[in-house]
Amino acid sequence: MTDVTTIFDNPLYTLQQKTTGTGNNQIDKEAFLKLLTAQLKYQDPLNPMDNTEFVGQLAMFSALEQIINIGDTLNSFVSTKTKEDAMLLGATLIGKTITTTSSEEFTVKGVSYEDGKLKIDVGSKTLSLDEINGIKA
Template sequence: MSVTDSTSGLTLNQILANSARTQTTDTSIGAASKAATGSQSLGKDAFLQLLVTQLKNQNPLDPQDNTAFVAQLAQFSSLEGITTLNTTVNSLSGGLQSSQALQASSLVGRSVIVQTGEAYVDPSSAKPFSGSVVVKDADSKPTITITDAHGEVVRSINMGVQKAGNVDFTWDGKDDEGVLLDKGSYTFSASTKNDTGTTALTTYLPATVNSVTLSKTGGEIMLNLAGLGSIGISKVQTIGL
């Protein structure tokens, strides 16, 4: 048998439930919500405070459902795990960036072999300029064509019959007439002729690292090469002295 208030039409159970909800909103849950919204985010501490307050102020005639309680505990566990994961990932990211910066700084002033068709050459240097070309087919006869900054061909080097793979070549800094050229940027293009026509080949040339540019967004490290500009570190084949 239920007791009914004739003025409002509510049962005793409804009156008790409304009273419990009103007390909860006006006291502990209100304080917890205010603490959470004050920081503009619902952290794990505020989440746990809301959960405990909800249990303390639940309606005795309509207690918290077990399924809902377990679901809230699972949400809290997930929140804790995500927070820990974010902290770990941020720590690893910071360590990786520091490691990349240290490795990149050690490349400054060193010579690297990169996949490119352009190089800065000082023919007056006692050491001849050297590079390599990738031969795709066996018994090919690759030819290296060297062009100066004005687009004029200054030297052609016939490498003869070569096997498939990386084939080294050297240039003494002289043109076809034997005249020593000025230092500057030169373009090296390699090709080979076969029954189907002329095939372009990939060249690897040396360059000196002047400086290194680190990406603020975690992108690829860029090497600033003398006389050539920037190139991605992924294009480096060999790191020399």
């Protein structure tokens, strides 16, 4: 018969003080694998995990990996789409006269996309969209 104290010395059953995490609350592939291997390591050899449960957990891991890949693909798509939209907007400004928030007028010479923002080249300086108050034909 198994000693009760050895069962509760198992890290899976040990109560620990709740701490406030500083990271995100999402589980990633590595954390899932660590949980799965810990579960396998500390399972009772006389009462092993059911095969269907194990296969279910592996399927869950596969699904998690695919969801992470889909998320990465969507993030890449959104980033590219945002840049394309900004450049298209900027291209419509080239050659037009813009008025800044400080009431200065400039003719747009070109545009660029830096640090996730559209930059407007007016020759003497570079402006952001926040600094533009109006557009003249």
